[in-house]
Amino acid sequence: MDKPKKIKKPRGKASLIPNKCIACGARCQSACPVEAIEMNEKGEPIILLDKCIGCQKCVKICPAEALEMFFTPEEKEILRQLEAQKGEAGAAVAEEADSEETKLKKFLAQYRGVWVFVEQTDCIPAKVSWELLGVGAQLAASLQVELCAVVIGHNVERLCHEAFTYGATKAYMVDEPILHHYRTAPYLEAFCSLVEKYKPEVVLMGATGLGRDLAGAVATRLRTGLTADCTGLGIDEKRQLLQTRPAFGGNIMATIFCEQRRPQMASVRPHVMSMPSKNENATGEIIRETITMKEEDVLTKVLEVISDASHKDSVDIGGAEFIVSGGRGMMSKENFKILQDLADELGGVVASSRSAVDAGWMPVERQVGQTGKTVRPKIYIACGISGAIQHLVGMQDSDLIIAINRDREAPIFEVATFGIVGDLFQIVPAITEHIRQVKTQRGTPKVC
Numbered sequence: 001m002d003k004p005k006k007i008k009k010p011r012g013k014a015s016l017i018p019n020k021c022i023a024c025g026a027r028c029q030s031a032c033p034v035e036a037i038e039m040n041e042k043g044e045p046i047i048l049l050d051k052c053i054g055c056q057k058c059v060k061i062c063p064a065e066a067l068e069m070f071f072t073p074e075e076k077e078i079l080r081q082l083e084a085q086k087g088e089a090g091a092a093v094a095e096e097a098d099s100e101e102t103k104l105k106k107f108l109a110q111y112r113g114v115w116v117f118v119e120q121t122d123c124i125p126a127k128v129s130w131e132l133l134g135v136g137a138q139l140a141a142s143l144q145v146e147l148c149a150v151v152i153g154h155n156v157e158r159l160c161h162e163a164f165t166y167g168a169t170k171a172y173m174v175d176e177p178i179l180h181h182y183r184t185a186p187y188l189e190a191f192c193s194l195v196e197k198y199k200p201e202v203v204l205m206g207a208t209g210l211g212r213d214l215a216g217a218v219a220t221r222l223r224t225g226l227t228a229d230c231t232g233l234g235i236d237e238k239r240q241l242l243q244t245r246p247a248f249g250g251n252i253m254a255t256i257f258c259e260q261r262r263p264q265m266a267s268v269r270p271h272v273m274s275m276p277s278k279n280e281n282a283t284g285e286i287i288r289e290t291i292t293m294k295e296e297d298v299l300t301k302v303l304e305v306i307s308d309a310s311h312k313d314s315v316d317i318g319g320a321e322f323i324v325s326g327g328r329g330m331m332s333k334e335n336f337k338i339l340q341d342l343a344d345e346l347g348g349v350v351a352s353s354r355s356a357v358d359a360g361w362m363p364v365e366r367q368v369g370q371t372g373k374t375v376r377p378k379i380y381i382a383c384g385i386s387g388a389i390q391h392l393v394g395m396q397d398s399d400l401i402i403a404i405n406r407d408r409e410a411p412i413f414e415v416a417t418f419g420i421v422g423d424l425f426q427i428v429p430a431i432t433e434h435i436r437q438v439k440t441q442r443g444t445p446k447v448c
């Protein structure tokens, strides 16, 4: 007797939900593995149904949830036939699959809440922690759970109260002398014991030196996923954390999920997320915990802390409000003087592209971009910078971007608020001179 012909289960087709596309730059198109998406002149996708294989990649990557799956009438008919074919064997397999799924659902359901690690040194918080509370609040609202701060250190209760002013409603605190200076082992112990006891769904940490060290260690110990250096975070309909970051040398933006493990961990670089507003009157609950680890159990000892705060040349481009940045178009190290003059007039700092660093014109700590720093100043003036994607990811969230470039086709103009096409060696000194004149006329010492 002929075996009944195996019918392949249809996967559906993608379709655009009217008025929801925000024309994000064709992320759906770049995610599609079979070129089933074309873009119209408004930057919205057109799905070619005959090519679509129903992989759902476009649906998952869309930041505006503008795409959904549907079954064509033919697919619906196949589904109906499959339903009819389902025999006992099918039911048994389905039951097994169901029990696996139920187990996973049960496991995932134990984890609730969004946690933000409050990084500190000598009780001075890293600003990125408050930035993370800002985005954490949005995630917590989507998940309808609490936003919690995790404060680890010695004499750090003040930071719990500060975390409440930035949106946390609860703080888990481990306050012990052994935690005074950051060392991986005791911090790891403190963090993991909190996670094992209270089971958060999402954990966010700053992608600083300390944060990177701790996040990697915690994720390894808990055997869960960690996405480093995220530039975007969101929640999907399955309560999954959507972790977006540049991939393949910054040429594409990848959205990463952690489907089967908890907590879902992500680190975010300073200045990528905006600061939340502060409510000085906000209060919350502090949960105090201890660790069993003793000083003699810790192999590393801090003998001396040498501060680099007095380092004369140290400039924090990450925290600057005005940045004048130069690229390969500056032609030489000496020419950066004209950028310094403009920065001085604005009360800002000079930064650069990687090309200028590679050429030895600027120190590496001034580099903006994917392998440099992320900046978010009020004004970013890009001089002789072409606007490669690896540079843009580090500065495109600046409040206002002014680009000066003699090539009118340069990609930097795509993100610029104001673009000036011309020779920077004429334009930059002219702007500096104009600011000086305005200041002299007004008699004010500062331009805002």
Ligand SMILES: Cc1cc2nc3c(=O)[nH]c(=O)nc-3n(C[C@H](O)[C@H](O)[C@H](O)COP(=O)(O)OP(=O)(O)OC[C@H]3O[C@@H](n4cnc5c(N)ncnc54)[C@H](O)[C@@H]3O)c2cc1C
Pocket (backbone or CB within 6 Å): 249, 250, 326, 327, 328, 329, 330, 352, 353, 354, 355, 356, 367, 368, 369, 370, 371, 372, 373, 383, 384, 385, 386, 387, 388, 389, 390, 391, 394, 404, 405, 406, 407, 410, 422, 423, 424, 425
């Ligand atoms: C893995 C990886 C990571 C990277 N990370 C970074 C990073 O963190 N940061 C970063 O910046 N890059 C990074 N890059 C390098 C990046 O791809 C580009 O090569 C780099 O940003 C280009 O620098 P640029 O714009 O200064 O130089 P160019 O691309 O050479 O552009 C110079 C621009 O100056 C203009 N110009 C020349 N003379 C004048 C003039 N007189 N007046 C006005 N305009 C003028 C030109 O028209 C041109 O647009 C990375 C690359 C890779 C592969």
Ligand code: SF4
Pocket (backbone or CB within 6 Å): 013, 014, 031, 032, 033, 034, 035, 036, 037, 047, 051, 052, 053, 054, 055, 056, 057, 058, 059
């Ligand atoms: S569902 Fe998959 S194959 Fe279909 S359009 Fe989207 S990405 Fe392309």
Ligand code: SF4
Pocket (backbone or CB within 6 Å): 020, 021, 022, 023, 024, 025, 026, 027, 028, 029, 043, 044, 045, 061, 062, 063, 064, 065, 066, 067
């Ligand atoms: S990913 Fe979404 S928002 Fe972006 S172009 Fe496609 S449909 Fe529009």
